[in-house]
Every structure is written in structure tokens, then in C-alpha cells.
Amino acid sequence: MKAPAILERALHAAWRRKGLSSTLLLPFSWMARAAIARKRQRYEKHPERVYHCPLPVVVVGNIYVGGTGKTPVTIALAQALRALGWQPGIISRGYGADIGERARSGQGDLDPARYGDEPALIARITQAPIAVHPDRPLALKRLRRDYPEVDVIIADDGLQHLALGRDMEIAVQDARGIGNGRVLPAGPLREPASRLKYVDFLITNLPFGQSGPTAADTPARQLTMSLVPVKAVQLTTGLELEWTSWLAEFGQQPASAVAAIGQPDRFFSMLRAAGLELSHTVALPDHHAYASSPFAGLPASPILITAKDAVKCVRFNDDRLWSVDVSPLFSDPEWITLANDMLRMIAQHKKAVAEHAPRD
Structure with a gap:
């Protein structure tokens, strides 16, 4: 096993408990929490910095660093919404690809070197149009320009990308739950666990037949999935x-x-x-x-x-x-029906607001 993989496994093992190594890193986690809070406050004080799309926007993300199963959820949601009459489009960071200054869009079989492996996989399976760029609003604008038939946006990852306005949030975790509950680097969390109180759905990705972590303290609809x-x-x-x-x-x-x-x-x-x-x-x-x-x-x-x-x-x-x-x-297939109903109401509201907005 290569050194980076060994280091990653050691970190994840340490993050399962509040041991000595985690505790020694706590001061850095406090600094990270303060930086996270300052970032959120900047966007709250300057809402004009947040891009709000006239279409419904769903963000599929996580607070636990690393893979938890976001991509299968994104694919399943896109396929389900299309079956219900939507024309979904997907935006993503395009991790691993050299995107450049301009967002890149495409559909069908895409080159992972140009779009990233996960966007290429999502595009192949869903056949939905996709746009990639680290700046999610930039990707969204490119997607709408190139594919005007799209009527709902799914952001693959981006829960922490506050420049992107969103109407629905789906958090995905796995059997590790929130780990030791601490923020990086003392723990595995990108944000404090309290962030889960503000998502709409919390999906726990579990191996078939395995029990999950303790239910999270959140009003979100909670369910499990097995691949x-x-x-x-x-x-x-x-x-x-x-x-x-x-x-x-x-x-x-x-x-x-x-x-x-x-x-x-x-x-x-x-x-x-x-x-x-x-x-x-x-x-x-x-x-x-x-x-x-x-x-x-x-x-x-x-x-x-x-x-x-x-x-x-x-x-x-x-x-x-x-x-x-x-x-x-x-475990709860009806969550898709609920998400669809919520998105229909959001779409109607946004349409009504746009119709009554003052014109230049």
C-alpha cells in the first residue's frame, strides 16, 4: 500500500475516537471552526455575493471528508426526477480535471481528463447535461446557456460552496456518521455536526444489512441506502x-x-x-x-x-x-416523492417571483 493511502487510513482510524492525537490537534480545529463561521457570516452580511438561480437548485453533499456516497445519490435523484417529468442538469467541481478559467459543459460520453471522473460517470449513466468548474455559479450559468431546456439543477457536492444559492440540501453520510464529532484536522468534519440541522434530507450509505450510526440530531428526513x-x-x-x-x-x-x-x-x-x-x-x-x-x-x-x-x-x-x-x-423510497413535491412548489414560487419582478 502506498504511503498516502496508509496515512489516509491512519487518519480515519484516529478520527473514530477522541484519542490523544485528535486532542492534540484540537487548537487547529478551533481555528478551522472560527474560519468556517467567519466565512458564513460574510455571506450572510453580503447576500449579493450569493448567486440565486431562477430554477430550483438541489445540493448533494456531505460534512464528512472523503467519499460517503454522494455520486450514487446524485445519479439516482437525476434519474428519478427525469422519470417524473423534469429535465435535470448537473453541476460539479470537476475534481482532477484542468478546467481553466471558463466552465465546461457536455453531455453523454465525456472525457474524464477534461471533466473529472465523477462528472464523466454521472453524464454517462444519466445522460443529463453537466457543467464543471470550481466556481459553481459559473458552472450553473454555463449549463443554462448551453442547455436551456434544463428546469432543475443538481449540484454534485458543494454543500460548503456558499456562493451558490440552494433550495434543497441532501447530506450523505456512511456508517461512520460524524466520526468523533470534531472538525478537521482533529476530526473528519468539514463543518460542525450542527450543520446537519439545516439540511432537508440525511441519507446514510450502509453496506447491505449493516446497522447505521445513532440517528443525527436534525429535523431532516433521515433514511438509509445500500448499494x-x-x-x-x-x-x-x-x-x-x-x-x-x-x-x-x-x-x-x-x-x-x-x-x-x-x-x-x-x-x-x-x-x-x-x-x-x-x-x-x-x-x-x-x-x-x-x-x-x-x-x-x-x-x-x-x-x-x-x-x-x-x-x-x-x-x-x-x-x-x-x-x-x-x-x-x-429504506424510504417515498423520499423522492417528497423531494419532487417540494421542488414543484419551489419552481412555482420562483416563477411567480420572476413574473412580478420589476423589469428594466
Whole structure:
């Protein structure tokens, strides 16, 4: 395991409790909390700095640093809203891509080097238009300019991006909950845990059958989700098999799995829970660049990778590689209906405000 991955695991282990190393870092966390509070106060005192879109804006984010499952929620929400008659568009930071000064938009199969691996994955699965830039309002404006048919915006990440006005917030956490409850660097939180009191939905991403953390102190609607494999796609041929079919044909032999996501062990655990025996697992850092193939030393058996990694691994032309598409199972499927109803009301209100606004 490489040094950055070892350091990351050690940090996450330390953040599970209020031990000595965490306590020694508390003064830095107090400084971070003060900086967070000052930033929020600046936007509260200068509301003109916040960009408010005339369309409903939903932010999917987290307060726990690293991967908690935001992208599957973003994908599921976009697909559900489209099925309900919306035309969703998605904005994202475009982590890992060299965006430049101007926002970049696209739709369908996008180059992860130009858009980032997560935006490329979201665009491929949802077929929704997407725009990327670290400045989310800039991305949003580009999206609306290039895709005027969009009538609802989903921001993949950006809970802490206060320059972007939002009408609904969905926070995603995993089994770690809020960890030791402390803000970086003494703990894993980007913001104090009290931030969860102001979100609309709190979704806890759990391995199938695992119990979650203690319910958060928030009026938000709380539910859990579990990711399950639904399809496997061979990268070289594009052959798609439903998971049960793939398992019947290839699952009788031990397989390998490679993941470069925030929590690789979640991917491996999901595959085992779905009936697969794994002989080798390789955990890579999140957003790994795949400058060279990490698959050469693995045995000549199926190698399963995440859909997020697949967008960067097609070029290796390795017949052993299969991408696993997953789908979330929600403990409360009605949350989508509630979100849809809320967004309809928000859209009507914004339309009425725009119609009665003074014109130049």
C-alpha cells in the first residue's frame, strides 16, 4: 500500500475516537471552526455575493471528508426526477480535471481528463447535461446557456460552496456518521455536526444489512441506502450482463477487485455480499489517475472495477476488466416523492417571483 493511502487510513482510524492525537490537534480545529463561521457570516452580511438561480437548485453533499456516497445519490435523484417529468442538469467541481478559467459543459460520453471522473460517470449513466468548474455559479450559468431546456439543477457536492444559492440540501453520510464529532484536522468534519440541522434530507450509505450510526440530531428526513450491483460491463467489448447472469457465468471462479474511491472496502464488501469470492483486492487512492495499469500483477481471472474507475481504464484494453454498475436501495423510497413535491412548489414560487419582478 502506498504511503498516502496508509496515512489516509491512519487518519480515519484516529478520527473514530477522541484519542490523544485528535486532542492534540484540537487548537487547529478551533481555528478551522472560527474560519468556517467567519466565512458564513460574510455571506450572510453580503447576500449579493450569493448567486440565486431562477430554477430550483438541489445540493448533494456531505460534512464528512472523503467519499460517503454522494455520486450514487446524485445519479439516482437525476434519474428519478427525469422519470417524473423534469429535465435535470448537473453541476460539479470537476475534481482532477484542468478546467481553466471558463466552465465546461457536455453531455453523454465525456472525457474524464477534461471533466473529472465523477462528472464523466454521472453524464454517462444519466445522460443529463453537466457543467464543471470550481466556481459553481459559473458552472450553473454555463449549463443554462448551453442547455436551456434544463428546469432543475443538481449540484454534485458543494454543500460548503456558499456562493451558490440552494433550495434543497441532501447530506450523505456512511456508517461512520460524524466520526468523533470534531472538525478537521482533529476530526473528519468539514463543518460542525450542527450543520446537519439545516439540511432537508440525511441519507446514510450502509453496506447491505449493516446497522447505521445513532440517528443525527436534525429535523431532516433521515433514511438509509445500500448499494447493490445490478450490471457488469466488459470494458473491451461493451458486453452488458445483468448481475445475476454475470455471477452465474463468471462467479464460480475467484475474482479480483480494484477500486480507487473514497472507501474501497465498501466496494469489496458489496461484491462479497452479492455472492462473489474475491481472491485479490487492490485499494487505490480516491481519484487515482491510472497513469499506468495496476492490473498487470493480478491473476488471469475476472477483475471487477467501479464504474467511476472504468471511465479511465478503457484505454488499457484488458479483456479481464468488468465495470460494475450499482443501484441504491433506499429504506424510504417515498423520499423522492417528497423531494419532487417540494421542488414543484419551489419552481412555482420562483416563477411567480420572476413574473412580478420589476423589469428594466
